[in-house]
Amino acid sequence: MNQAVQAAAPVQKRKPKETGVPDNKKYLHPLLAKNYGNWKYHDRPRPGVLHHVSHTGDEVWSVRAGTQRQMDVHTIRKLCDIADKFAESRVRFTIRSNIEFMVSDEKKVAPLIAELEKSGFPVGGTGNSVSMIAHTQGWLHCDIPGTDASGVVKALMDELYDEFRREEMPNRVHLSTSCCEINCGGQADIAIIVQHTKPPVINHDLVANVCERPTVVARCPVAAIRPAMVNGKPSLEIDEAKCMCCGACYPPCPPMQINDPENSKLAIWVGGKNSNARGKPTFMKMVASGLPNNAPRWPEVAEAVKNIIHVYKEDARPWERMADWIERIGWPRFFEKTGLPFTKYLIDDWRGSRANLNASTHIRF
Amino acid sequence: MAKKLHDTPNLDQLEGGPWPSFVTGLKALAKDKDYVVDLLGQLEESYKTRKGYWKGGTVGVFGYGGGVIPRFTELKDEDGKPVYKDCAEFHTLRIMPPPGMHYDTATLRQFCDIWEKHGSGLIALHGQSGDIMFQGATTENVQTAFDEFNEMGFDLGGAGPAVRTSMSCVGAARCEQSCYDEAQAHRAVLNTFLDDIHRPSLPYKFKFKFSGCPNDCMNSVQRADMAVIGTWRDNIRTDEALAKKWFVKHGMDELVNDVVARCPTKTFQVKEIKKIKAGEHISSVAVSDTHAVEINNQDCVRCMHCINVMTGALATGTDKGATVLVGGKSHLKIGGLMGTVVIPFIKLDTEENVEKLVDFAQRTIDFFAENALEHERTGEMIERIGLSNFLDAMEIDVDPAMVNSPRMNPYVRTDGWDDEVAKINAKKQAA
Secondary structure (H helix, E strand, O other): OOHHHHHOOOOOOOOOOOOOOOOOHHHOOHHHHHOOOOEEEEEEEEOOEEEEEEOOOOEEEEEEEOOOOEEEHHHHHHHHHHHHHHOOOEEEEOOOOOEEEEEOOHHHHHHHHHHHHHOOOOEOOOOOOEOOOEOOOHHHOOOOOOOOOHHHHHHHHHHHHHHHHOOOOOOOEOEEEEOOOOOOOOOOOEEEEEEEOOOOEEOHHHHHHHOOHHHHHHHOOOOOEEEEEEOOEEEEEEOOOOOOOOOOOOOOOOOEEOOOOOOEEEEEEEOOEOOOOOOOOEOOEEEEEEEOOOOOOOHHHHHHHHHHHHHHHHHOOOOOOHHHHHHHHOHHHHHHHHOOOOOHHHOOOOOOHHHHOOOOOOOOO | OOOOOOOOHHHHOOOOOOOOOHHHHHHHHHOOOHHHHHHHHHHHHHHHHOOOOEEOOOOOOOOOOOOEEOOEEOOEOOOOOEOOHHHOEOEEEEEOOOHHHEEEHHHHHHHHHHHHHHOOOEEEEOOOOOOEEEEEEOHHHHHHHHHHHHHOOOOEOOOOOOEOOOEEOOHHHOOOOOOOOHHHHHHHHHOOOHHHHHOOOOOOOEOEEEEOOOOOOOOHHHHOOEEEEEEEOOOOEEOHHHHHHHHHHHHHHHHHHHHHHHOOOOOEEEEEHHHOOOOOOEEEEEOOOOEEEEEEHHHOOOOOHHHHHOEOOEEOOOOEEEEEEEOOEOOOOOOOEOOEEEEEEEOOOOHHHHHHHHHHHHHHHHHHHHHOOOOOOHHHHHHHHOHHHHHHHHOOOOOHHHOOOOOOOOOOOOOOHHHHHHHHHHHHHHO
């Protein structure tokens, strides 16, 4: 910095008010504020509606509707208009980007539902329905996406629209999508996750200037990356026999391009469950891969997901989540009933994998 | 009026169908904003080529080191100029929501006005970490937009190697299964770490999540470095009127197949009323004139299933608090890890007790900051050093509730055994 610039008067900048997480009390629906911590029970009078009763006898009806999550201001204002008309100007959002309107009078429930559906917001997502898909950013905003997020979700929810609006599944079905193997979409009954099939393609001209090489080397889960001089420039090279194409090197080193229009495929995972209800929480398992990244509507993925949902719906008993159902029928029957091929790639060989092998004669024939 | 839309034959196919369309929303914004016209152009290109075109960079607000996700276009022409110049910069502001994601419409409308003026007009409610994501602002407008959100009482969330924005369930505000004041704990913990949220300097990210009961609606066990999950120690409560009402509607088959058979420890039984036991740890309630359910609460693992099925007829106990699990994370680098029990039970009913949780969180973050390797999550650090060493550092006594089973191999040096037994006995006597 030269002297002239240093001498210039500093521009007064506004200091942030480090206020942190705001208090939610002023945003609560009046009945929620009044009965805070004093609720007795709830039931579901119809799909998309929760009815909570307090120990004081107060009742509140919550109407849940699906949104596109990535919302324009006009859509949000429309939802606000509806809340002003029916729900004492209060709303809340669920972890799956559904919106909830709380109403204090049962008579308002039906007109509210009518208004939401007329405005294009499906009412549902409660109880044993297929809820909105937890998802990520994708091509719209992510710096490392293998596919889109909002588009995949839109295409799939069009197909699952009726199952969102009904409660006809054995238990709730949570879905997620993730546009890379980091899996920001999270664990779910059914998850769709990008699965790369080829090692990254390295632009050796850029590595030295863009990447902190030791960081990239350290990031690889299988120690397949090492420093190398390529064409006289410091770069990185990959032991392609070791590389399992996870893409972990790509975020810290964008010249190691992992995304590929043809070879970045989509995989399907099933049986993740965060709840402690019945069995302990479970991680999901990969059951299919190699599906094409076929924008704009991903029909192959939609068919595969719908097939699993359909078989689960027909075969599972009440209250069985995807993981509970598979535990009862066993993995051989899961693959038989869904028609999905069980390939060698589905046998775990990562650390701790022996726990996923069958060390018994428990086999269903 | 904005400039003419680019042709978007791929995106147009996402306007049909019954589910709300984000493309229709973007097109509505594009009527007034060249910014969004070009955003649609770039997104259409991604749909055509199946490639992403954003790269990161360094953009922030004065006084903070994180919380803004910078995005610059990489879609350039032969001269290195952006193909879609109006959306060459498309940064996101992560703003922390109120616990439980409750809003009044005045606040949402004010968000919309600010973001329509300074940003793209596209808002995601909410991101996977729980942030309100104001998506799409130029570098120049990031500060102005933030200043206005900040004046409303909202603050930036976390990004990078920092304490991240947290989430808590609807909880006490509307759920009978809530076992502590999630919002209170959420704010008390997070607002202790504002410096670690706003100025990323940890080895890697650290996430807290707060679920009011073992249904864990925030997926905390799988995603949070520290998961605070509500639970209770005393007996399941019962309500005979609601139990009988449930039984009239659902009958014996459902009681047996959906509840008795699904109890993970088989402590839930249905019996003739005259055979029901009494006792300090027994919950029982009649479902008809002849039959009742009986639960031995000492064998109950608080899984929530029977309470979920027979809501109101059965309810959580009143000696409530939380279990704290540490080390949950997703795949990278060593594979997915669930959080594991570090505090089997902590009361959170008073400010003093919540302060104990804050203190534990503070000591965990301090230890993580000192001991984790670069880009190593808390669960990976504990895997590397062993849970016992972590507990030692946290001055937490070991407890069999922390394990699925004791050790399955002899590879441990046990010459401190007698000292450990003596310590345990001394503590027992002192208690």
